[in-house]
Amino acid sequence: MSDDEQWGTGLGLGRAVVLVALMLVGCSSRLLPATGSVTQGIALRLYVTTPMLPLGNHLTQAYQRVNPSVIFETVGGNFTTSRERLASDPTSYMLTNHLPDERLWAAPLGQDGIAVIVNANMPITALTMHDLREVYRGRVADWSELGGRAAAITVVTRESGSGTRAEFERLVMGNREVTPAAQIASSSAVMVEIVARTPGAVGYVSMSYLDSSVRALVIDGIMPSLENVANNTYPLRSIIYIAGYHEPELHYRNFIYWAQTLEGQMVVARRYAPLINLQP
Template identity: 35%
Template sequence: MKKSIAVTMAAIFGLMAGLVAAPVAESRERLVLQGSTTVLPITVKHAEEFMKRNPGTEISVRGGGSGAGIKALIEGTIGMAQASRSIRDGEILEAKARGIKVVEHTIAGDALAVIVHPENPVANLTKAQIRDIYLGKTTNWREVGGKDQKIVVTSRDVASGTFKAFNEKILGKEKQRPDALFLASSAAVVGTVTGTPGAIGYVGMGFLRPEIKALHVDGVAATAENLVAGKYPLGRPLFIYTAGEPTGLAKRFLDFIMSPDGQKIVKEAEFVPVGPVK
């Protein structure tokens, strides 16, 4: 009996010693970004490269729209918001009420590309023609030099920064036609236009694919060169917002985005760098 007790106690002490000697899991620095689905492909690539270079860091990036990202930043549930539009006055006031000063960081340039099915013979639309289509005044492609075919209008959802940017540049204070298909992401717009010969939509230039056709707007193509030269009429900046000046991991990540290596990733993602590229 005494031998059995001794063996048991030895086993317990051995287990305890093993627990003490076990390596403690390495603590990881974590950062969460949320917001624009236009900016999402850029920041995902930035996060992947940054984590590869900085073991022990964990950066999570998710979409949801610019509005959702800014709201989460103000509520303190994320560290950075990605946005394809400027922060609104109401959002600034809400942040101030919570004692937060939201800081804007421009990380890339973008062109809003107006897209159609590749079989659509129309190659150019004026801003006025695009406006009439989205207001419902023009409903058939024949009216703008195309086939006798109904125009299927796709748009982004109202929480999207891309929706806001498009409305500001094309519609002003007018509302889009009520039968437009309001979609939750730029990828959804691309997918719908790809599968719908009569469709029209708009996306950031980083979403252009061979299976869709980008129209010239006022005779100008949606290219990086035309955007930089100030010729393309639907250009916009892309942002990251922080609650105050970034510190710690957030600052290091933002510094990487703005570095020549980070701006190279912007260029490789088919957007326009705002700083030197390595």
């Protein structure tokens, strides 16, 4: 298998290929940089899903510090919106934690953890996957049924088209439907805001959006931490991809190559789980 096939692949080969790639961290398994000359003032566009906005901003800012001739335009939106924008602009790339489309070339940059969050004043600290599923099905109406104090449960989910919602439903719900009584959060930031101000609320969000206004729950006895995402023990995790219609060339290729190097992976590790072990 060639270098490019291991770290950048058409998804038609299956997610298993990418999962293998996550464990191949030697220099020979990284996307090779382009060898052409670099034009001054080159503009690159990235469509970035909302859970990936912190990563998109950190990666592009760090890359510009070492390559000041490159100018990035990052355009945020949910998965469906970003996918539609990419379809109308097929020379650009998108950054996402959800990618079911087998027509796209894609390379992994790390892993994202999906944290289940409750109001900071709610004494519940842990749920099983079964209990979480029952809550989101609407079959558990009060926190007292799960060992908490009496308080009505307010289920909050993301809007249709959200990649985080798609990953949550894949990992937690399977073929089961989320209760139609659930409130809808239009973005990751809005999800945190709703849960923070609503007693009894429960939601889910990329770990990169966690702050002190909400509490992240232990799931099946595993803490929601970047370490546990990286070692594949935390159950709610997804692969972070950069994807496009074509294998990247020159400027995009150099950026993706850099994001898979130690320097780029240290940027990923600020809020996400990197591809490689950064411990000495």
